[in-house]
Amino acid sequence: MTNYLIDNAGVLIGPVEFPVVPGLGVEIPSNAVRLTQPLEHAKPGHVWVMVDGLPEERVDYRGVVYRTDNGKSLLWREVAELPNTVTAKAWPGTHYYWTGDDWELDQSALAAEKKAQVLLERDTLMQHAQLRIAPLHYAEQLQLITQDEQTALLGWMRYCVELNRLEQSPEFPMNMEWPVPPTVGTP
Structure with a gap:
């Protein structure tokens, strides 16, 4: 069995080993999960999360993203695809608008x-x-x-x-x- 911790965003961290507590044995924290097989390394820009009790690799855009209506930055905290109202592509500046795929100069x-x-x-x-x-x-x-x-x-x-x-x-x-x-x- 392989142990992983689950952070606040639901991302699996690990594998980790838990120490043996004398007289009690191995204590598994409430934010941990045990898997039968170790997970492969996630692809770049992806992380492993637990979905319905199973590990799933998902895209990870956590961090600064940009609103597609005005280019303003905001902090994205979810592990999921971005909605069409934000993009990970940095806003180049004044007079740029979002085309659906990229910023274009007006x-x-x-x-x-x-x-x-x-x-x-x-x-x-x-x-x-x-x-x-x-x-x-x-x-x-x-x-x-x-x-x-x-x-x-x-x-x-x-x-x-x-x-x-x-x-x-x-x-x-x-x-x-x-x-x-x-x-x-x-x-």
Whole structure:
């Protein structure tokens, strides 16, 4: 006979030998089972459990698993196949969704987020450019503008036009090139 302990998840641990207690003999704990034959090693990712009084090899996903609806991790404690609401495959991150077999990147969601980031950056750069343009424009209106200031004004205005046309770039928003701000007239 071969002895095995049964842990809290129902997994067989062993084989184990129980000591002989003087005057009592071998004491078998209540969480133990005796089998006529030792069990073979379980396949990778599997464990032995007792089902209806018989050992059965089952898949073991205990540990961290991921929800298929949102990718959030949770701790799985059961020895059984996973339901279709969770997977053992790690969630790669934002914009990935579960296809039933694997995580797939949602390209349109990624592009939408990238577009929002690019437009926010563009607007920040345009605000900065407007701060450079305003005093130069005032000097022009007052007919006090110097040649260097006129060159700087035109440079900043072109820069704003290029920023405003970013969305027309064929690589927008993923791989486009940003316009370079003018160096003339930059304090």
